[in-house]
Amino acid sequence: MSDGLPTARLIRRLLVVVVAMFAFGFALVPLYDVMCQAFGINGKTAGAWQGAQAVDASRQVRVQFLASNAAGMSWEFRPVQDELEVHPGASSQMLFVAYNPSGVPMTAQAIPSIAPARAAAWFHKTECFCFTQQVLQPGERIEMPVRFIVDRDLPADVHHLTLGYTLFDVTERQGPVARGAQ
């Protein structure tokens, strides 16, 4: 069997391809987030938005609020109001009630999603309880704000947006932290 230099070099190159494709698989993880944000798809909203816009009083958009618990999450979680009519460019706020009925401190993470997905690029949150984990002591009830601006450049055919949150129990991930010790 002739197994000289050409074969050894080929094997090395093929192994490089294998390692590179393994790395590519992992690279797909941040690439996926980048693509979602760049194209404003998957209903994912970006992080905190800095900035302000002039109010467009000629137009109104209905923003609806949904709150749901992930499987196994016991908290009461709901918006104070189901919907708001807002002007694009105006800064608006909605409060969400969260209540921990259990006997132990728990930590929750809210994950937002926007429908229609293509409108996510024009929905800016300047402040949101979803940016951080929320810790509630047993029996504690709070009202958490989300402040948002609907961009003036929202496509003209979008009249109605839905901002939905899913609340996950992440107590085991972070461990319960006493209030005030953050």
Place this chain on the structure above:
Amino acid sequence: MSAVIDHGHGDHPHGPAPGLMRWVLTTNHKDIGTLYLWFSFCAFLLGGSFAMVIRAELFQPGLQIVEPTFFNQMTTMHGLIMVFGAVMPAFVGLANWMIPLMIGAPDMALPRMNNFSFWLLPAAFGLLVSTLFMEGGGPNFGWTFYAPLSTTYAPQSVTFFIFAIHLMGISSIMGAINVIATVLNLRAPGMTLMKMPLFVWTWLITAFLLIAVMPVLAGVVTMMLMDIHFGTSFFSAAGGGDPVLFQHVFWFFGHPEVYIMILPAFGAVSAIIPTFSRKPLFGYTSMVYATGAIAFLSFIVWAHHMFVVGIPVAGELFFMYATMLIAVPTGVKVFNWVSTMWRGSLTFEAPMLFAVAFVILFTIGGFSGLMLAIAPADFQYHDTYFVVAHFHYVLVPGAIFGIFASAYYWLPKWTGHMYDERLARLHFWLSFVGMNLAFFPMHFVGLAGMPRRIPDYNLMFADFNRVSSLGAFLFGATQLLFLYIVIKCIRGGEPAPAKPWDGAHGLEWSVPSPAPYHTFSTPPEVE
């Protein structure tokens, strides 16, 4: 290694070592090919038994035979074992046996790695099958193992499932490297790339697909492992991850994987049809380019498995058009097989029966695939039995019949005996009828709305499910006939000449039947 002292081939026959250790330690491509083929046959029978359990439960509406959780393990393991244990190792076995013979090489480029590649498989599948006996049962999340069903909600055995996939993936990658090195570097002088048999071409392209996408599969199961055990959140929304990401990464592997499972069959059929038509293959060059085009396109269509997850319209359209485009080079190949037969001197021995059935039935499977490619229509078809019908038509009369055709075609070369032609034709006809009875009705129940992966169903689907189960039982039982035919051929039969098929061409027919343990120790002359 080429400075071999030539004793004269009659003096010291270089045969295999005696005893069982021969099989453990062999580096001979023929032995390893045999090991892979027997392994794949065992996996085929095991995966087939799981299918029998599935069809037994689905024979009638209601839950009669198994619990739903066990049913889910059966559907999952049937898929995993057939894809990774039966189809892929069978093609690797055929590659090991035939590629060196077809290109005039004495063995594969890396014989010891070849041995290791094989022996990883019994380890991997022993591990996988053992999960059925573990606390909580075996994998029950479908062969596509979407997260978080396969991470947060999986049984304890999922970690062993992940390790089994790792082992099997390493085996496939090493096998693919071996094939590429062999085909690129060990061809006999005069055997240019465009003179190679199409089986070697399709395996070369398949090997490139394997080294490109198997590492991605390794990556995705590693991410699962990290989510399960190390607190990461690749696929968990709670931690900022995304279940849809799993689908993207999995199917980036998954779609090329299904082409990995069919391209070698294309190559085999491209050898068999010219032989039994006594005509050269029509359009050799276009066949090579069409195979390359299919392989390239296979990388950019993965999201057609995900049309319903919420991809924006532009994305859906892209994947729809790209998927439809694959029909073009595939159509070229089908046309070329038919044109090869046109005005040929046809005889229908068993290899030809399976090859012709392949062309017709694989094309039918391709048509249902084209229907599934239409994104808006797929919203109705997705996760119904229509999909099950599609992939069983391309895999069973596609890959499996391709393997049967290859087995009958090359058994005389491997064993030195002709197989029993009458029994082989019986195997063909029973398989053909059984397979069509099993899978054709699935088109109808799928279009009528029967979902996949369910142990019980609406009464309106009962009649077709009964037919399907009867066909499946027939198909399954017939494979025991195939086992008998193979064993009978190994043990004896009419002695086979070096070239038992008068229309055959290729270097493998220039060596005696059975092929000597070492062939082409000196390279042959290739005109």
